[in-house]
Amino acid sequence: MATIVDVAAAAGVSTSTVSYVLSGKRTISPATRSRVHRAIAELGYRPHAGARALASNRTDVIGLVAPLREDVDVNVIMQFVRSVTTTARGHDLDVLLLTKEEDAGLRRVSAGSLVDGLLVMDIEADDPRVEVLTGLDRPTVLIGVPRDPRGLSCVDFDFVGAARTVVTHLSALGHRRIAFLASPPRALDRHAGYAERVRDGFLDAARAAGVEAVHQPCEPGPAGVRRALDAVRAGLPGVGALVVHNEAALPALLALLAEEGLSVPGDVSIVTIAASAGDELPRPLTSLTVPVPEIGRTAVEMLVARIGGERTAETRLLGARLEDRGSTAAPRG
Amino acid sequence: MATIVDVAAAAGVSTSTVSYVLSGKRTISPATRSRVHRAIAELGYRPHAGARALASNRTDVIGLVAPLREDVDVNVIMQFVRSVTTTARGHDLDVLLLTKEEDAGLRRVSAGSLVDGLLVMDIEADDPRVEVLTGLDRPTVLIGVPRDPRGLSCVDFDFVGAARTVVTHLSALGHRRIAFLASPPRALDRHAGYAERVRDGFLDAARAAGVEAVHQPCEPGPAGVRRALDAVRAGLPGVGALVVHNEAALPALLALLAEEGLSVPGDVSIVTIAASAGDELPRPLTSLTVPVPEIGRTAVEMLVARIGGERTAETRLLGARLEDRGSTAAPRG
DNA sequence: ATGAAAGCGCTAACAA
DNA sequence: TTGTTAGCGCTTTCAT
Numbered sequence: 128m129a130t131i132v133d134v135a136a137a138a139g140v141s142t143s144t145v146s147y148v149l150s151g152k153r154t155i156s157p158a159t160r161s162r163v164h165r166a167i168a169e170l171g172y173r174p175h176a177g178a179r180a181l182a183s184n185r186t187d188v189i190g191l192v193a194p195l196r197e198d199v200d201v202n203v204i205m206q207f208v209r210s211v212t213t214t215a216r217g218h219d220l221d222v223l224l225l226t227k228e229e230d231a232g233l234r235r236v237s238a239g240s241l242v243d244g245l246l247v248m249d250i251e252a253d254d255p256r257v258e259v260l261t262g263l264d265r266p267t268v269l270i271g272v273p274r275d276p277r278g279l280s281c282v283d284f285d286f287v288g289a290a291r292t293v294v295t296h297l298s299a300l301g302h303r304r305i306a307f308l309a310s311p312p313r314a315l316d317r318h319a320g321y322a323e324r325v326r327d328g329f330l331d332a333a334r335a336a337g338v339e340a341v342h343q344p345c346e347p348g349p350a351g352v353r354r355a356l357d358a359v360r361a362g363l364p365g366v367g368a369l370v371v372h373n374e375a376a377l378p379a380l381l382a383l384l385a386e387e388g389l390s391v392p393g394d395v396s397i398v399t400i401a402a403s404a405g406d407e408l409p410r411p412l413t414s415l416t417v418p419v420p421e422i423g424r425t426a427v428e429m430l431v432a433r434i435g436g437e438r439t440a441e442t443r444l445l446g447a448r449l450e451d452r453g454s455t456a457a458p459r460g
Numbered sequence: 461m462a463t464i465v466d467v468a469a470a471a472g473v474s475t476s477t478v479s480y481v482l483s484g485k486r487t488i489s490p491a492t493r494s495r496v497h498r499a500i501a502e503l504g505y506r507p508h509a510g511a512r513a514l515a516s517n518r519t520d521v522i523g524l525v526a527p528l529r530e531d532v533d534v535n536v537i538m539q540f541v542r543s544v545t546t547t548a549r550g551h552d553l554d555v556l557l558l559t560k561e562e563d564a565g566l567r568r569v570s571a572g573s574l575v576d577g578l579l580v581m582d583i584e585a586d587d588p589r590v591e592v593l594t595g596l597d598r599p600t601v602l603i604g605v606p607r608d609p610r611g612l613s614c615v616d617f618d619f620v621g622a623a624r625t626v627v628t629h630l631s632a633l634g635h636r637r638i639a640f641l642a643s644p645p646r647a648l649d650r651h652a653g654y655a656e657r658v659r660d661g662f663l664d665a666a667r668a669a670g671v672e673a674v675h676q677p678c679e680p681g682p683a684g685v686r687r688a689l690d691a692v693r694a695g696l697p698g699v700g701a702l703v704v705h706n707e708a709a710l711p712a713l714l715a716l717l718a719e720e721g722l723s724v725p726g727d728v729s730i731v732t733i734a735a736s737a738g739d740e741l742p743r744p745l746t747s748l749t750v751p752v753p754e755i756g757r758t759a760v761e762m763l764v765a766r767i768g769g770e771r772t773a774e775t776r777l778l779g780a781r782l783e784d785r786g787s788t789a790a791p792r793g
Numbered sequence: 794a795t796g797a798a799a800g801c802g803c804t805a806a807c808a809a
Numbered sequence: 810t811t812g813t814t815a816g817c818g819c820t821t822t823c824a825t
Contacts, residue, residue, distance in 0.1 A: 128571065128597075130818055141796045146820060156794060173571035177519065178818035180510030181801045188556070188574075201538045209528050212559045221574065223521070224557040226545045238461065238506035240802095241521075241554065264461075378711065463802055474812045479804060489810060511802035514817045573818095 129170035137166035149174065180240060189215055189430060190242040192225045192233065192256075194249055198313040200374055203402045203419055207248060207270065210423030218431050230259045237263040244430045246270065250281075252318040266433035268426050271320040278440045280433060282426045284417045285444035286321055286400075290328030292415060292449050293370050293398050298336040301457045302368040302396065305333060305340050306359040308380070309372055311351075312344040325372055325400065339363055347375035352383055367458035368396040377401075378409045392456035398449070411452040418445050462503035470499035482507065513573065521554045522763060523575040525566065525589075527582055528559050531646040533707055536735045536752055540581060540603065543756030551764050563592045570596040577763045579603065583614070585651040599766035601759050604653040611773045613766060615759045617750045618777035619654055619733075623661030625748060625782050626703050626731050631669040634790045635701040635729065638666060638673050639692040641713070642705055644684075645677040658705055658733065672696055680708035685716055700791035701729040710734075711742045725789035731782070744785040751778050 135142040140159060147153035148163040155163075166172070180186045191211055193204060212222050223242055225232045233256065236242045242265065247256060250271030260267045261277045269281045297305050307329045309315065310322045326342050333340030341362040345355035355376075359366055371377060377399065384395060391397050399414040408414070422445055429441065468475045473492060480486035481496040488496075499505070513519045524544055526537060545555050556575055558565045566589065569575050575598065580589060583604030593600045594610045602614045630638050640662045642648065643655045659675050666673030674695040678688035688709075692699055704710060710732065717728060724730050732747040741747070755778055762774065 128573075131820095132818080142819080143797080143821075144795060147795090150820080152821090154794070159794080171571065173568065175514065175818050176572045176574045177510040177513030178801090179820075181508065181514055181803085182818075182820040184801080184820095186510065191557070195538055195542050201534045205528055205534045205537065208557070209559060212557060216560065216565075221569065222557050224524070224541070224545060224555045226542060227549065232549075235506065236554070238504065239509045240461075241509045382715070464804095465802080475803080476805075476813075477811060480811090483804080485805085487810070492811080508802050511817090512804075514819085515802075515804040517804095517817080 128175075129172040131172070131174070133170055134163065134166045134172045137170060138162045184240075186241060186243050187219060188221045188223050188242045189427070189434075190223045190225055190233075190236050190245045192229070192245060192247040194229070195226050196249065198311045198317075198319075199249060200402065202374070203417075204248075206402060206419040207423045210420040211246060211427055214424045214427040218427065220427075220431070229256055233259050233263065237265045244268070244434045246426050246430055250320050252320050252323055254320075266430060268430040268433065270422060270426050272324070272442060272444075273320060276440065276442060280429050280440045281442040282422055282429060283442075283444055284321070284422060285446045286325035287328030287331075288444070288446050289400050289415045289417075290325050290370075291332040293400065294329065294332035294336055294338065294340075296398065296413075296449055297368045297370075297396060297455065298338050300368075300396065300455060303338050303458070304363050304366045305338055305368045305370060306363055306366045307340065307342045307370045307372065308345045308352075308355055308359070308376060309342055310344060311346050311373070315344050329370065341366070345373050345376050347373065347379065349379045349383065352376050352379040356380070356383065367394070368398075368455070370398050370400065372400040374399070374401040374403060374408075377412075381409055392454050394459060396455035396458070398455060404450075410454075412454040413450065413452045415447045415449055418447060421445055461508075462505040464505070464507070466503055467496065467499045467505050470503060471495045517573075519574060519576050520552060521556050521575050522548055522760070522767075523556045523558055523566075523569050523578045525558045525562070525578060525580040527562070529582065531644045531650075531652075532582060533735065535707075536750075537581075539735060539752040540756045543753040544579060544760055547757045547760040551760065553760075553764070562589055566592050566596065570598045577601070577767045579759050579763055583653050585653050585656055587653075599763060601763040601766065603755060603759050605657070605775060605777075606653060609773065609775060613762050613773050614775040615755055615762060616654070616775075616777055617755060618779045619658035620661030620664075621777070621779050622733055622748045622750075623658050623703075624665040626733065627662065627665035627669055627671065627673075629731065629746075629782055630701045630703075630729060630788065631671050633701075633729065633788060636671050636791070637696050637699045638671055638701045638703060639696055639699045640673065640675045640703045640705065641685075641688055641692070641709060642675060642677045644679050644706070648677050662703065674699070678706050678709050680706065680712065682712045682716065685709050685712040689713070689716065700727070701731075701788070703731050703733065705733040707732070707734040707736060707741075710745075714742055725787050727792060729788035729791070731788055737783075743787075745787040746783065746785045748780045748782055751780060754778055 131142045131145050134145045215222050244266040248270045250269045250273050252274050254273050257273050267279050272281045272283050314322045343355050343359050399412050402417045402419045404416050464475045464478050467478045548555050577599040581603045583602045583606050585607045587606045590606050600612050605614045605616050647655045676688050676692050732745050735750045735752045737749050
């Protein structure tokens with residue numbers, strides 16, 4: 128492996144000149160610069176990441192904390208990961224992946240100077256990691272919003288706004304009984320932030336609009352959907368509108384409705400809040416699309432800003448417009 | 461941040477003693493060891509990863525190259541990632557995630573001494589990355605087997621053996637016409653290793669068993685499954701056995717058969733080759749389960765061995781037993 | 794516009 | 810069993 132000394136020798140300059148050519152922190156004459164670049168190319172030189180980190184206190188690596196939970200849609204996780212890694216590379220950052228041993232892992236990579244900052248996914252309302260993170264000296268951005276961010280920056284989808292948009296849309300069509308098919312029970316049990324916020328947003332919006340509402344967690348798969356639908360109908364007889372915030376349950380739901388001879392939107396109106404665009408769903412559905420890639424990109428950019436010295440914490444909520452694909456209509460009768 | 465010097469001072473020993481306490485490469489008296497440990501705990505000391513990498517030529521980080529392709533089942537990718545990160549942490553390794561800019565990325569992390577070794581997923585028959593990887597000085601393990609591994613170690617599922625097992629099972633039941641519902645066309649177009657090997661294994665086994673066989677790529681989703689089934693029946697009228705190597709297509713396939721009034725295994729026998737155990741599928745199916753977690757674990761362990769100095773390249777193929785869940789029977793008539 | 798040289802924090806000879 | 814110290818390869822003051 129060629130070192131900066133080899134490059135300097137080959138180019139007939141000092142090592143500091145090579146360093147400055149690479150960092151651009153000093154003005155270098157064009158002649159020198161090109162000689163250095165030629166030497167770098169000829170020797171196939173790459174700076175040693177560890178040496179650079181030691182001398183500069185920067186690793187150019189960010190940590191992505193992605194708990195691979197069973198109750199979170201893997202497609203969504205993958206979309207986040209893809210968006211984060213792509214954006215990070217655009218800022219010349221690499222990504223270290225942490226999936227388990229939450230607290231210890233955070234402390235280890237942070238105190239060990241393995242990463243310049245942390246991106247933490249899937250934040251719960253009272254996420255214990257928030258406490259740990261505030262004790263670390265690394266910039267952190269949360270994907271998700273805890274009850275108390277404690278000075279950490281957050282990015283997320285505006286679930287409350289989304290719920291309001293959906294309820295407004297359905298109530299404007301004349302619906303007075305609206306059910307919400309939510310995430311799996313486990314997600315709610317562990318107080319996943321998104322699950323709670325969209326639930327509260329939905330119930331609040333329904334109250335404000337003066338419509339009857341039921342919020343029902345739902346396992347994906349035919350059996351789970353069947354149970355959830357039964358529960359919904361028990362609580363809200365004659366319900367004519369379904370808000371579905373559970374992409375994995377959609378195929379079974381549509382199959383079940385078809386089986387019952389119910390038409391959409393003739394008998395039942397459906398709006399989804401999902402990460403896939405409405406036209407990539409089992410059938411086109413009126414929907415709000417969670418802009419997962421944008422959230423990932425924004426998170427990286429906020430983290431980059433904080434690594435760069437930006438001090439002020441910020442919570443950013445990204446919204447979505449309702450896209451009408453004809454799966455909602457005025458209620459029967 | 462406390463450094464090794466602070467710890468040494470607090471414990472009243474030299475820095476090398478602290479270093480040796482941590483690495484265990486020297487015998488330390490119990491008394492000294494405990495004083496050092498106490499100092500470490502009191503100061504909250506963590507070795508600086510960069511400094512350690514610079515001095516020892518080891519980063520304790522491995523690179524995981526995981527192209528997030530559309531035609532690969534995200535669940536499988538997640539299972540791999542989970543297994544790899546978990547196993548890696550068990551060996552005190554962290555995982556750097558690479559998802560794009562294949563060749564440049566490989567060179568960058570390798571020449572830049574960002575990682576001690578590389579794990580590369582989703583290898584194609586003539587994967588261009590193999591050439592790049594052989595030119596790197598880092599130990600590498602491929603998850604998947606290229607036509608010519610060029611001295612790199614490989615781990616994978618024994619797709620050929622699996623195909624043979626399945627064909628033998630069906631032919632023993634009396635089936636003489638067997639169709640294979642394969643990965644999406646895109647996977648075959650890009651010569652994904654697993655897709656080609658299971659195809660060839662299937663066709664060879666069928667020839668050896670003297671049964672008629674058709675291999676049919678298949679898009680997931682109702683429309684894709686419909687087309688694939690039509691093609692199969694056109695090529696093999698009266699086909700009574702289906703080997704399905706496409707987990708995403710299973711729900712639609714089962715729905716379609718039900719719609720046609722065909723019973724399993726009465727009218728059609730089905731065997732799947734899938735990453736989910738047969739009893740986690742839409743309905744219990746006779747199956748061969750691809751041991752994804754074991755493959756990931758083995759890959760990490762082989763990489764650890766090579767990082768540790770093991771020289772000999774090795775290709776390991778993990779097999780699976782056929783689990784009978786009653787979805788196969790002798791053909792009608 | 795460029796160079797010289799002092800660290801950054803750790804590991805591993807070499808010594809005792 | 811423990812200590813001393815020379816690097817590892819880079820960045821960045823301080824000089825010129």
